[in-house]
Amino acid sequence: MSVGTGPQCSLPPTGWLSHSVPPPADTGGNRALNSxxxxxxxxxxxxxxxxxxxxxxxxxxxxxxxxxxxALKRRLSNVVYRIMKRDQRNHLAQAA
Known part of the structure; x- marks a missing residue:
């Protein structure tokens, strides 16, 4: 008899814990931007x-x-982010 708090079953993990399928996508974040x-x-x-x-x-x-x-959406988000950072630097440089 085990007194530990761990699982009491010796079956292997299933689903994304076993790395046989990818973990579920995060549904958080900016929905308007994602759209x-x-x-x-x-x-x-x-x-x-x-x-x-x-x-x-x-x-x-x-x-x-x-x-x-x-993957394409991720690449697009990187492009948009770089453009925003560049515009911010240009705006700050003009203000100085």
């Missing part, structure tokens, strides 16, 4: 260009369409 990034990603995938090339490359790497779209 805008989703629209941009879908338009870029549909209309061609660098976004579509990136999406197709992720598909070729073996990612599912959802995973490839998520």
């Amino acid at each position: 805008v990034l989703h629209v941009i990603a879908v338009c870029q995938i549909r209309d061609g260009g660098r976004g579509q090339e990136y999406y197709q490359r992720k598909i070729a790497e073996g990612k599912t369409p959802s995973e490839a779209r998520r």
